[in-house]
Amino acid sequence: xxxxxxxxxxxxxxxxxxxxxxxxxxxxxxxxxxxxxxxxxxxxxxxxxxxxxxxxxxxxxxxxxxxxxxxxxxxxxxx
Numbered sequence: 001x002x003x004x005x006x007x008x009x010x011x012x013x014x015x016x017x018x019x020x021x022x023x024x025x026x027x028x029x030x031x032x033x034x035x036x037x038x039x040x041x042x043x044x045x046x047x048x049x050x051x052x053x054x055x056x057x058x059x060x061x062x063x064x065x066x067x068x069x070x071x072x073x074x075x076x077x078x079x
Contacts, residue, residue, distance in 0.1 A: 034041045 031041055
């Protein structure tokens with residue numbers, strides 16, 4: 001049988017429906033709590049910003065480019 005067959009998963013459709021209702025109810029209460037606390041309730045995007053300005057830090061990129069030395073694995077070292 002497959003991964004979701006009865007052999008691997010003993011959860012019934014009724015159990016999944018119950019879990020869905022519980023998850024939705026929990027999500028609703030978290031949303032209401034955030035609204036009451038004045039917190040943002042809309043996730044704008046899923047990545048984090050590490051600097052205030054847009055684009056790449058050119059000084060950092062140039063420093064990495066000039067100072068970075070990479071030796072591929074399994075390359076013979078000549079003495």
